[in-house]
Amino acid sequence: AVVELPGHPVLGEAAAIASQTPGKAQAMAEKLHIPKIYDDYKELCQSPDIDIVYIPIYNKGHYGAAKLALSHRKHVLLEKPFTLKASEAEDLFSLAQKNNVFLMEAQKSVFLPLTQKVKKALQENTIGEIKWLQSVTTYPSVDHIKWVYSLEAGGGVLHGAGSYPLQYMQYLLDIPIQNYQGMAVAEPGKTDNMCTLSLQFDQGIL
Numbered sequence: 001a002v003v004e005l006p007g008h009p010v011l012g013e014a015a016a017i018a019s020q021t022p023g024k025a026q027a028m029a030e031k032l033h034i035p036k037i038y039d040d041y042k043e044l045c046q047s048p049d050i051d052i053v054y055i056p057i058y059n060k061g062h063y064g065a066a067k068l069a070l071s072h073r074k075h076v077l078l079e080k081p082f083t084l085k086a087s088e089a090e091d092l093f094s095l096a097q098k099n100n101v102f103l104m105e106a107q108k109s110v111f112l113p114l115t116q117k118v119k120k121a122l123q124e125n126t127i128g129e130i131k132w133l134q135s136v137t138t139y140p141s142v143d144h145i146k147w148v149y150s151l152e153a154g155g156g157v158l159h160g161a162g163s164y165p166l167q168y169m170q171y172l173l174d175i176p177i178q179n180y181q182g183m184a185v186a187e188p189g190k191t192d193n194m195c196t197l198s199l200q201f202d203q204g205i206l
Helices: 024-032 043-046 059-071 086-099 113-121 163-173
Strands: 016-018 036-038 052-055 076-077 103-105 177-186 192-200
Touching: 016 024, 016 043, 024 036, 036 043, 043 059, 052 059, 052 177, 059 113, 076 086, 086 103, 113 163, 163 192
Parallel strands: 016 036, 052 076, 076 103
Antiparallel strands: 177 192
């Protein structure tokens, strides 16, 4: 639900939670003090009390859950990775535009106040010409996510924490990627557990 207070920014209020795993929604609702529980995503999306749906489910489920919410004219905040295919992303944006609703990936790092200061410094050439950027990202406790190495579920490094530096650099520079190459390490039948990625942006930035 969306709450508007005079003289204040629009605030969001968690009105309901849904899960297809028995008992999971109940446990989270109690922990987060959420008043309404649904055992079905469709029932939640049909509720007139819901304005915005945040989707943090497993990667392969993103497209279907987002499409369901958008079809019921709900605004959607969709966790990373947005979708597993470009065609799915295009379909979702087309549906959002058709139903006149908001759709965005939940990439929190681009909204940090420090990020805005860094981007402004780059735009104003405060720190000089940028030629090279480097990011090293690790997730040492990832094994608690059961599907993280599952090809079927859409796991993998760049579908998880690896998406942060990739998207962060694109946001800061605001210029297209011209070329890329990389290497990944994976066990047979599983997704990668480590990768390196080299990007070449327009204007010669690496």
